[in-house]
Structures are given as structure tokens and as C-alpha cells.
Amino acid sequence: MRPSRRRIRRGRTVLGAGLALAGTAYGTGTALGQPVPGPSTAPAEGSVRAYDVAGHDVRVTYDPEASRLEGDAEVAVRATADLARFDLDLAPTARSVDIDGKPARSFSRSGDGSVTVVPEEAIEEGRTFTVRVRYDGDPGRSNPSWARGEDGGVITVLAPVGTWFPGNADPDDTADFRLAATVPDGWTVVSGGRDRPVRRHGGRSTFDWRSTKPLPAKDALFGVGKWDVERTRLADGTPLTTVHPAGRKAEFETYADQQREIMSFLSSKFGPYPNDTLVSYFLDSVSEEVPNLAVQGGVIFPNAENEAYFDATVVAHELTHQWYGEASCGRRSSGTSA
Secondary structure, three states, X not given: OOOOOOOXXXXXXXXXXXXXXXXXXXXXXXXXXXXXXXXXXXXXXXXXXXXXXXXXXXXXXXXXXXXXXXXXXXXEEEEOOOEOOEEEEOOOEEEEEEEOOEEOOEEEEOOOOEEEEEOOOOEOOOOEEEEEEEEEEOOOOOOOOEEEOOOOOEEEOOOOOOOOOOEOXXXXXXXXXXXXXXXXXXXXXXXXXXXXXXXXXXOEEEEEEEOOOOEEHHHOOOEEEOEEEEXXXXXXXXXXXXXXXXXXXXXHHHHHOOHHHHHHHHHHHHOOOOOOOEEEEEOOOOOOOOOOEEEOOXXXXXXXXXXXXXXXXXXXXXXXXXHHHHHHOOOOOOOXXX
């Protein structure tokens, strides 16, 4: 979470202090930082989620100026009980729902922000099936998980399950994740994992990202902005993707460039880095209320330009969560790494 509103020291001495603090805090088993608020689409009592997600294949088109998103997502699922109905988290409006290529008998929005789907016939325990949902809307309307920047860009924060694609809020339900996101030329999409070459067509660009290992839906990132993307590697060879506002690298490199040193120190204390990639967002004034955030394979610093409240100790703190999160996160997905 965001450090207290006090002016903090800058420079290499801060880095050393931050690394020492990170090692000490983790070694004593202390949770680093305060808990962030739960997802805005937390499932209500009585929701039916007796299924295990194996994979998400998400295709979205997003217009930053209108804050309008159109999505077409396929969710690969295995039933863990007989299902006469089931629920998926989804904040935008569902327009159609198919199960294995055939329309569902019905679907409707629940009061908790999810969609209840009734299949044409009950689904037996153990069956694998694919749910395809087409949807659209403004994901940010009254949704704290969708943080808008000053330039109209967005970044997902605070466990955004269902904010921009249909998913399951259960943090133990991990799955493969694939994203193809189309935006107007001049905008850049960054998610987690590894990306493929950008496809440009008719004034729009499609960015393709894929997870390198199963992850909970709450850790599926979606960021759109007028950004520059730098690709380097950590000391152990792990691909590192660093995002910062276009043409302004010099304003953020003081702490962005210390990631290699910080990660080497943390690895010496906690063991090898537990993920296959690392994506770091160093952004400017997304919102004064948006906290720094760590998810599996990614860290977000929404106000990294303000050195009165940001330094290397903040970077070290969030990077330490890469180990802390892995240690506390269960695994039960049937998905395979992309």
C-alpha cells in the first residue's frame, strides 16, 4: 500500500535500508503492507462456483477516450459438482453466453456483480466445457478496480476479478491466461507474462500477451496508456518488462534501474525468483488514492514520479511480495503453462 505522507530520503542509502527492511520483515513472518480492499465483485453467499477454471482466452477492444470496452472471452472449465447453474464474475454487461458452442438456456446479472448462467441441460460433475461470453460496457463506472490516468489510460488494481473479463474470484483457482487487446494506434497495452508481436490494422493495434504459468484471475493485469516499454533481464536471466510514460524514462529510471539489484538481494534471502517473468509499471498520477500493488509476476507503482512519497524502499517492499504471495497462494488448477 501507499507509504505514509511524509517526505522520504532518496538515493543509494535508501536502497540499502529498504533491502534490509524487506529481509527483516519477511524473515519474521510479518505481512508486508496493509491489506488492500477486496474485489468490488466479491461473490455473494449462495453463488454457485463448483468448477475449476483451466484457462482464459480473452479478446477485448478498448476505446480510452470513451472508456468503452467490448469483450469476447472463452473460459475453459471443469465441473467439480453437478451444475444446474453457475456464476461468473463480470462487471460489464453480458450480451450472449454459449456453452460448448450452443446458447445457454438463460443468463442474468446477480446483485453481487456476477452473471448467473443456466445451461440448457445440467452439467455433470467431472465434465469439461467452454463458456463463451460476449460483453461490453464502461468497466470503470463505480468500480475502484479500474483506475484511470490523467491521459485517459487505465490500470487494473485491487483484485479486479470480473472488471474486464469473466472470471472466478477464488484465489486458489489458478488458470492459464491469454489476452488479445485492440486499442487505437498510439496507445500501448501491457499485461502479465510474455507478449507477441503487435499487429497493426486500420488505425488500431492489437497486443497479444500470455501468462507463463497458471495464475488466479485477480492477478490478470490490464494496462493501457501512452507508454514506452523497455525489455531487459534480471541477473538470473528472467525477462523484465518495465513500463513508463512515453518520452519520460529519465524521470523514473532512478528506481526502475535498481530493480536488478533489489531482486538479486531478495533472491539471496528468499531463494530463486518464483515466477518466469516480471512486469513493472512506473506510472504518473494515476490517482492519489490508488495504492502500490503487487500481483503474481507484476508490480504497479501508480505515482512513481512523486519522490516526496516514493523511493527504493517502496520498490523493495512490493517486489518482496513476489515471494510472500507465492508462499501463501494455493494451487489446484488443471491448466498448463502457456
